[in-house]
Amino acid sequence: MELWFTEKQTPALGITCKVLQTLHREKTPFQEIAVLDTEQYGRMLVLNGMVQLTIGDEFIYHEMLAHVPLHSHPAPRHVLIVGGGDGGTAREVLRHPQVEKVTLVEIDRRVVDVSRHFLPEVSCSFDDQRMEVLFEDGVTYLLGRQAEYDIILVDAPEPIGQAARLFSREFYEGVLRALRPDGIFAAQTESPFVNSDLIARVYREVRGIFPMARLYLAPVPTYPSGLWSFTIGSKHYDPELPLRESGLEGSLRYYNAGVHKAAFQLPNFVRKLLDGEVRPGDVK
């Protein structure tokens, strides 16, 4: 018997992976969590039927969400991660010895528990002394903070249901307040092929709120279309330039200083999307 898991990434597009074993399935008050062992990409974390990460390609997403903003800040001491309950983003943040404290706010405690059990390569960050883990609503938490963080990373799932608030103007204004005067914010913002309307709207809002807004791209094979975007808002430092020689490149599998700068070199169709020349929805 062959077992295949198919995620319908859009109503008309899917990725399908051969499954060696279903390791875990449960329904929490927040979502359905599953862990599959796939032949192509190794273990896979699936939330509400959508691939959250696989061992085979998670390094790209997590390295690019964390290391681009962290390399653009001269002294990233206190970092807030909203979401990211699998621990992968925190793992990358904690590679920087300047980081003194990481606060991770995850709404669903079971994501952390399941990741710690089934995905030790990803969740190893939870054993670090610098980690503070809070199980509560990320938006509510953030809106109560002021000038506390050097870096805020939003590692949120698709903007559906509860998670939609993590892509709202109110939230981005809260991010601005919660950052120190030279802070940097980065968020995953989906695919320019299948979520162009979201990218255009988020970019417009972040540009209206932050002194500097930029979009950068990285390939993530198991995410819809395989091309992923991150939106960055910066209060002071130019996020396109890696400021520091972190000495980390030898231990990273995707990120390096060349890749950092290259990720901001946008293809024409993405540039036009941000410039408002293409109406959201025009770019397939």
Next chain:
Amino acid sequence: MELWFTEKQTPALGITCKVLQTLHREKTPFQEIAVLDTEQYGRMLVLNGMVQLTIGDEFIYHEMLAHVPLHSHPAPRHVLIVGGGDGGTAREVLRHPQVEKVTLVEIDRRVVDVSRHFLPEVSCSFDDQRMEVLFEDGVTYLLGRQAEYDIILVDAPEPIGQAARLFSREFYEGVLRALRPDGIFAAQTESPFVNSDLIARVYREVRGIFPMARLYLAPVPTYPSGLWSFTIGSKHYDPELPLRESGLEGSLRYYNAGVHKAAFQLPNFVRKLLDGEVRPGDVK
């Protein structure tokens, strides 16, 4: 009723697309050709069950295969395309007014016929006066040429069966001979996620034959893993630098000078693959 086309890109990974209509299917002496109308990416050309192009994302592959080498050559007058029977690569080459003649050598006349009928946006190049189309074996043709071309582009299908010869050392040596003394060669060389052994071998051979060898990357959503590689061999000009202001950027959807340079900034895992630090097969 819902009709879905699934390509098993590897024995354990697939892409699946909702099909509005099957427009064409035939078996030629060389392969099975199909044209599907998909909801997500528009019309799709399928050869032997493998996605060759879709209207929704072909611009990336064709622009990057053509414009990177053509922008690195000061006077690309005569261009040879091996394969590329859909006409997409030729369409991009012909945007350069310096190009005086494009010779396209396609083994299967039916690919050209079917593309002209069903994919006019892609095959429009065949109406250009500068096009010469030959229906014969690309390897045999190439091995008989000497110092004729400024640019040679290999737009070949997966290296299976007949097409495997287009990825051989003998062929690359023929490419070197067929190029003029300052010529540039570029070929599609599959995905660093699922074809790492091929990429490492081709790069090693091209580096051994050409004064300069480089790899560059671009995202192609409907190809396996969504991340695609191109290998370039150059006799004289540095392929990483766009030499000419072509004035074409306004009409292109992916390529620009920033993207050209960025495409050569390789992630660590791809660098290691080329440096031989990772054994082919280690990188999933």
